[in-house]
Amino acid sequence: MTAALSLAMAPGASATIYTGNVTNAYDGNESHRWDEEQYSELDFYNCQSLHHQSVQITYYRALDFKPDPSYDQKLFTACFKAGGVSVGEWHDLPWGMYYFQIGAIDSGDSNTIDVESWTIDTTKAD
Template sequence: MKKSRIAVVGGTLATLVLTLAPSAYANWSSSMSGVMSGFESSRWDDEQYSEIRFTGCDQGYATSVDVNLWEDVSLNYDNYKGDATFTNCFNSSTAVSAGEWHNLPVNDFYFKLGSIGGSNQMWARNVYIDTTAAD
């Protein structure tokens, strides 16, 4: 009786932990509204290649944003994979800025916003994550 109760509790805890873990997707799109430096995106599964695209960036005086790619390492420090400075997306509601990263390990990734030039927050009409180098 005691062993079965432990197994049920253990199984329930494992399910709860998996349910609360950050989700990882391959390709996805979203938007950002009023985000500040330090903002972290959702995670995505990847290997070899990631492209991050922002379309229609805006915030009064903002003119650029540094986008940092991070590898999400379970139970350890995350690995910084480099950054790209996005400026073009601030030119119009349809203008696109993009950064590409190659030779990535198989893992989950996310981006984190670094400094936002000219402002302390920003918006992006569309944020797109592409994990397929073939397109």
């Protein structure tokens, strides 16, 4: 099976917002890249996995011909509850291209995850 992490842009009045979903993603799957500067908020809505517990998310800055530096890892759990939203924030980011990577799903006890939708908001002003 293949995993899909989709990306779409929805420019807002005061922020750049990227949206997508995750289908059948494994530990190690990466999102598409987007431009980022200073601040980023990643929200996951309606997460589904075998044990309905958690997913680890790592944020990376994409660099050419160098290892990509990682930023704080987040453990998302709220999105597995009915109506819940998991929110991760990253501050003081240098300008660049960024992406997130799916990490351990249900502490490594599940193989795949689906996320009905996710959003990236690049402006803290909201």
